[in-house]
Amino acid sequence: MADAIRVAILGASGYTGAELLRVLLRHPRVRIVALTADRKAGEGIDTVFPQFTGINLPKLVTIKEVDWSGVDAVFCALPHGTTQEVIAGLPQHLKIVDLSADFRLRDIAEYAKWYGHEHRAPKLQQEAVYGLTELYRKDVAAARLVANPGCYPTSAELPLIPLLQADQIDPDDIVIDAKSGVSGAGRALKEGSLYCEASEGTHAYGIASHRHGPEIEQMLSEAVGRPIVVNFTPHLMPMNRGMLSSIYVKTRPGVSADDLRATLLQRYANEPFIQVLPQGVAPQTRHVRGTNMTHIGVFADRVKGRAMLFSAIDNLMKGASGQAVQNFNVMYGLPETMGLEQIALFP
Incomplete structure (x- = not known):
């Protein structure tokens, strides 16, 4: 060539x-x-x-x-x-x-x-x-x-930043509950990555100390123009690849989950690697496996004034x-x- x-x-x-x-x-x-x-x-x-x-x-x-x-x-x-x-x-x-x-x-x-x-x-x-x-x-x-x-920051920042920039969610009330496949730990030999350690179970790790936390906070803080802190906890899942972030947010007064979804649809309308899923459809890691895609779902919480965002990526790809x-x-x-x-x- x-x-x-x-x-x-x-x-x-x-x-x-x-x-x-x-x-x-x-x-x-x-x-x-x-x-x-x-x-x-x-x-x-x-x-x-x-x-x-x-x-x-x-x-x-x-x-x-x-x-x-x-x-x-x-x-x-x-x-x-x-x-x-x-x-x-x-x-x-x-x-x-x-x-x-x-x-x-x-x-x-x-x-x-x-x-x-x-x-x-x-x-x-x-x-x-x-x-x-x-x-x-x-x-x-x-x-x-x-x-x-990083993989966790990508899965969290893509759904959150547009909503923070639109001032539709409270930046001081964000919980990110994220799960990753074992390949996220790399290929080096580690006890926690052995088959018997990682299969047939799941667990939280890096609790209140994971290095992706400050990266997420850096970019979300830029979106709102002041320092913010989020509650971020990663979990290891017994699968080779894939990542799902479940994100819990407090909406601004008068803002609904449908409004959040509309903002994301508008922001990512022309993005080839981001799909905001139809109402009521939750992302699944198996549907992005081996691709550079991000699937985002938005749901109203049963608690008034709160909403749930779900983001699925392949941790080795997107x-x-x-x-x-x-x-x-x-x-x-x-x-x-x-x-x-x-x-x-x-x-």
Whole structure:
């Protein structure tokens, strides 16, 4: 392809790296020229992920071995805390989408508080654009470095921000009860991700301390123009992928659940990856599995003056790799849906 955009995936041996590869192999403007994975360097990607057997792809190498003169864009799927120094050392000609949390929090003091170490690239943090595509598209289009949002924040911010901006809900009374598949914990060996630990049950975790909490509050606070705090609790579900956020809100006087739904319908009417579902229809994770879609449902609570929002995404797609490719398309002025036209894998 003479007009191909040459792409490197850093951290290709993780779940989000594999998902990026799955999507980008179908992207008509992308040529994958480098795949990195330090511990697996020298191996073929098909030995790490056999689903890529028979596909001609570069061997895995270390980041130091990449010839950056032959790369146009980078997807960085490295662990939190390791990305800042890597990106700071990359050439300026590269456009970068970072899937870690390293550039999502604008306040570097807040980052240090939640991630346990000082921010290692504060100048780059000033340059980074928060990449919730539907709400920050213009910023993404002009960016060199995009901080791809977290999965829980994506599922919560998409339904909440338009309603906060319309002053239809009370910003000081928001409860986010969110559930994620086990792939959200990554591919590294962890006791809590073992089959016997995660199957046939569910549990809350990161209670009042999950790192996505401050990210959610940062973006919701921007929507209302003052600091707010939300009640956010994540839960681990015994499934591979998927995310459902159940969000409980207090409506402003005279505002009904139908009004909330009308605002979301109007805001997202022309968005290819957001569907506000018909009245009475609740989102299900199985209906977005393997896609970049967000399904949103709005219901009146039986308690007067309250409403319930439900948001379903695939945590590996709209919550990570799919949204990263969506941002990449915007950065290059390509059709936003390019490479992302998958229909849900159901059943």
